[in-house]
Amino acid sequence: MANRELVVLGTASQAPTRFRNHNGYFLRWDAEGLLFDPGEGTQRQMLFAGVTASQVTRVCLTHFHGDHCLGLPGVLQRMALDRVAHPVTAYYPGVNAEVFGRLRHASLFHDTLTLLEHPVDGDGVVADGVAADGGSGFRLEARALSHLVPAIGYRLVEPDGRHMLPDELAARGVDGPDIGLLQRSGRLEVGGRVVTLEEVSVPRRGQRFAFVMDTRLCDAAFELADGADMLVCESTFADADGALARDYGHLTAGQAGQIAAAAGARLLVLTHFSQRYETGPPQRLRDEAAAAFSGEIVMAADLDRIPVPRRASGVR
Ligand SMILES: [Zn+2]
Numbered sequence: 001m002a003n004r005e006l007v008v009l010g011t012a013s014q015a016p017t018r019f020r021n022h023n024g025y026f027l028r029w030d031a032e033g034l035l036f037d038p039g040e041g042t043q044r045q046m047l048f049a050g051v052t053a054s055q056v057t058r059v060c061l062t063h064f065h066g067d068h069c070l071g072l073p074g075v076l077q078r079m080a081l082d083r084v085a086h087p088v089t090a091y092y093p094g095v096n097a098e099v100f101g102r103l104r105h106a107s108l109f110h111d112t113l114t115l116l117e118h119p120v121d122g123d124g125v126v127a128d129g130v131a132a133d134g135g136s137g138f139r140l141e142a143r144a145l146s147h148l149v150p151a152i153g154y155r156l157v158e159p160d161g162r163h164m165l166p167d168e169l170a171a172r173g174v175d176g177p178d179i180g181l182l183q184r185s186g187r188l189e190v191g192g193r194v195v196t197l198e199e200v201s202v203p204r205r206g207q208r209f210a211f212v213m214d215t216r217l218c219d220a221a222f223e224l225a226d227g228a229d230m231l232v233c234e235s236t237f238a239d240a241d242g243a244l245a246r247d248y249g250h251l252t253a254g255q256a257g258q259i260a261a262a263a264g265a266r267l268l269v270l271t272h273f274s275q276r277y278e279t280g281p282p283q284r285l286r287d288e289a290a291a292a293f294s295g296e297i298v299m300a301a302d303l304d305r306i307p308v309p310r311r312a313s314g315v316r
Pocket of ligand 1: 065147
């Protein structure tokens, strides 16, 4: 099982279909579990996907249209039922804190959950530094998107690091705890000779994950997607329905491809499909995105598990 993967819980916009649940995405990122936009039915989809309530460490809401949040009350209640002991942090557009409060207290239950609320007001870093397992290198950022109601997108950025080369370490007699010492201090004296970190390692680019939901084409979508190893992007409409996309504050599949291409993304995951394409050619939206983006494209289906691509070598 990959340490970092996207578990797709639902892929329908607005109304669920016979084959697609409302939105919902669980990102497993080492010891962190980020639940994005739990639409209606998310609790049951988690069951089908083998995601437990206790695996969720953070909940990230992009906005408060029902297909992105109506599953929240059920998931929170389930966390309490399962006696989730760790605190869970929820991020959401701060201007709609009142709506969040209604979802948080939508039903009566024995509420034992420690839910830390983090309303997001403005662009920037919303969580930095310490991951759930105590490790560093976890940075979550948000940016305002352009939708009919206040909406934000997210991205997860792992700092660039270095990949140690076992042969080079062995050739210089560096082993055991000395490796960690060298990583921390950048240089080490071994047998009367100084070994530098650069001699025994190569740059390792940190992984990036971007989550761009309901929005028109806007600068923030490109910024979020910048250099993403995995870009999850709404593609509600086909290109022929571009006027509808504009009016309702959405992207077409071709625009999702444009974002991925301009941002240098590696893997584009298309989702949040309008029900109007349910009976059409299944690859239509994928083909439209592919006209703009030559990288790998996945049309998300409910219960898909999509590994975050392995780290690219070198720092761009
Ligand atoms: Zn929306």
